[in-house]
Amino acid sequence: KNEVEQSPQNLTAQEGEFITINCSYSVGISALHWLQQHPGGGIVSLFMLSSGKKKHGRLIATINIQEKHSSLHITASHPRDSAVYICAVRDDKIIFGKGTRLHILP
């Protein structure tokens, strides 16, 4: 079993829809990252969480340490949000999920 599981693996939605991507993990962590990667591109850090909730623009990330679960939400989605979203957990190591490929249709 992977230490970091993301769902869904792929998601296609219409512009304007509310998007939720989930991440569950099975190891002890000191922090959780949400990252974004465009095709052929580098990795951009969106959030780092160790508890609670963070918001940046249309993006919201939450984490429940007791349940070992985090969610990334995108409000009023836009085609430019199309990318791969990656959850990563860390203690000494940083362990990545396989990513969620998001495609927002205009």
Place this chain on the structure above:
Amino acid sequence: NAGVTQTPKFRVLKTGQSMTLLCAQDMNHEYMYWYRQDPGMGLRLIHYSVGEGTTAKGEVPDGYNVSRLKKQNFLLGLESAAPSQTSVYFCASRSTGGGTEAFFGQGTRLTVV
């Protein structure tokens, strides 16, 4: 991704050749990591370092060696490249402490023919 620089950005190797990838960070970070990214597999940890002079194996260390002789540099070596090592390689770094951000390099696209 200011602060973490990977060189080279692209490379084509013949099977059996050797090469070294360099990851450099100017943020005085203790932790540094090397990953490979393959389609459908996500990023997998090759080796990592928790400080100057220390290295440890990750999930997929075979065929790679690393060195951390200077705190700012983490080198990834391929002694005898194989086509299975065709991948995109990413480096990351962070400082100690649970609340610190991690920074990523832009990636190195390596093709072994």
